[in-house]
Amino acid sequence: MSSPPTADGAFARWLAARAGQELLRLRAEMGFADAGALKSAGDKVSHELIRTELARWRPGDAVLSEEDEGSRLAWTAEVNEASISRLTAERVWIIDPLDGTREFSEEGRADWAVHVALWARDASASHGLVAGAVGLPAQQQVLATDVSPAYPAEAVGGAGRRLRLAASRSRPPVFLTDLAEEVGAELVPMGSAGAKIAAVVTGEVDAYIHAGGQYEWDSAAPVAVATATGLHASRIDGSALKYNEADPRLPDLLVCRADLANRLLAALHRHCG
Numbered sequence: 001m002s003s004p005p006t007a008d009g010a011f012a013r014w015l016a017a018r019a020g021q022e023l024l025r026l027r028a029e030m031g032f033a034d035a036g037a038l039k040s041a042g043d044k045v046s047h048e049l050i051r052t053e054l055a056r057w058r059p060g061d062a063v064l065s066e067e068d069e070g071s072r073l074a075w076t077a078e079v080n081e082a083s084i085s086r087l088t089a090e091r092v093w094i095i096d097p098l099d100g101t102r103e104f105s106e107e108g109r110a111d112w113a114v115h116v117a118l119w120a121r122d123a124s125a126s127h128g129l130v131a132g133a134v135g136l137p138a139q140q141q142v143l144a145t146d147v148s149p150a151y152p153a154e155a156v157g158g159a160g161r162r163l164r165l166a167a168s169r170s171r172p173p174v175f176l177t178d179l180a181e182e183v184g185a186e187l188v189p190m191g192s193a194g195a196k197i198a199a200v201v202t203g204e205v206d207a208y209i210h211a212g213g214q215y216e217w218d219s220a221a222p223v224a225v226a227t228a229t230g231l232h233a234s235r236i237d238g239s240a241l242k243y244n245e246a247d248p249r250l251p252d253l254l255v256c257r258a259d260l261a262n263r264l265l266a267a268l269h270r271h272c273g
C-alpha cells in the first residue's frame with residue numbers, strides 16, 4: 001500500500017475516507033437485522049483502523065478516541081495513562097470513529113460520519129484545532145481542512161426563505177422549538193453532529209444548535225472544517241469552544257453562518273441564558 005499524504009489535513013482526509021470504506025463494507029456485509037451488533041461492529045472496526053494507522057504514521061502524537069476505554073472518565077480522579085499523556089502532548093488526534101451510530105444502523109440513512117481532528121498546543125485558533133476531516137461515507141463525501149469548502153452561499157434555496165436549523169433527531173434541546181418559532185426558523189432533524197455541521201458547511205441548513213450533552217470528539221473535526229470555511233462556531237453562550245481539556249465533556253454548541261451568529265446568540269441568551 002502506498003504511504004498516506006504527509007500534510008496533516010490531507011492525512012486526516014485519507015484516514016476518514018479509509019475508515020468510511022470499511023464502515024460501508026460492514027453495512028453491506030452485516031445488513032440491518034441486528035442493529036445492536038452492527039453498531040458495536042462499526043464502532044470497533046473504525047476505531048481499530050484509525051488507531052492502527054495513527055500508531056503507524058503519527059507515532060509521536062497522542063490520541064483521544066470516543067472508543068478508548070475510560071475516554072469519558074478522563075476528567076475524574078481515575079485518569080488512565082492515555083488520558084494523562086494527551087494532557088502534556090504537543091499534538092493530540094481527537095477521534096470519533098463513528099458519529100451517529102444510531103443512524104449508521106438504520107437502513108437508508110446517510111446522516112452518520114467519521115471524525116478525525118488534530119489539536120496542537122501551538123495552534124493560533126482558540127479552539128486549538130489545526131486540521132480535521134469529516135467523512136460522510138454514505139454521502140460519498142469527505143470534507144476536510146486541506147481543501148476548505150467554499151463558504152456557503154447565503155440563503156441557499158432562495159432569498160427570503162425561512163432559516164433552517166439542524167437539530168438532533170433523537171435528543172434536541174428542550175428550548176429549541178420555542179427558539180425556532182421566535183426567529184422564524186424551520187427545524188431540520190438529523191442524526192450525527194458531523195452530518196449536521198457538514199450540512200451547515202454545504203449550505204443545506206443555516207445553523208446547528210445543540211445543548212444537553214456531548215463530548216469533544218463529537219464536534220472537534222466538524223468544527224475544524226467549519227471554522228476553516230469561515231463559519232461561526234462557539235458554545236451557546238458565545239464563549240470559545242476548547243479542545244483537549246482535562247474534562248472531555250463539551251455539552252453545547254452553535255455552528256452557523258457568521259452573519260447569523262449575533263442574532264442566534266441573542267435568541268439563545270433569551271431562551272437558555
Ligand SMILES: Nc1ncnc2c1ncn2[C@@H]1O[C@H](COP(=O)(O)O)[C@@H](OP(=O)(O)O)[C@H]1O
Pocket residue numbers: 066096098099100101102167168169170171190191192193211212213214215218
Ligand atoms: N445529551 C447527550 N449526551 C451525550 N452525548 C450526546 C447527547 N446528545 C447527543 N450526543 C452525542 O452527539 C452525537 C450526535 O448526536 P445526535 O445524532 O443526537 O445529534 C452522538 O454521538 P455518537 O453517535 O458518536 O454517540 C451522540 O451520542
Ligand SMILES: [Mg+2]
Pocket residue numbers: 096098099100193217218
Ligand atoms: Mg459522536
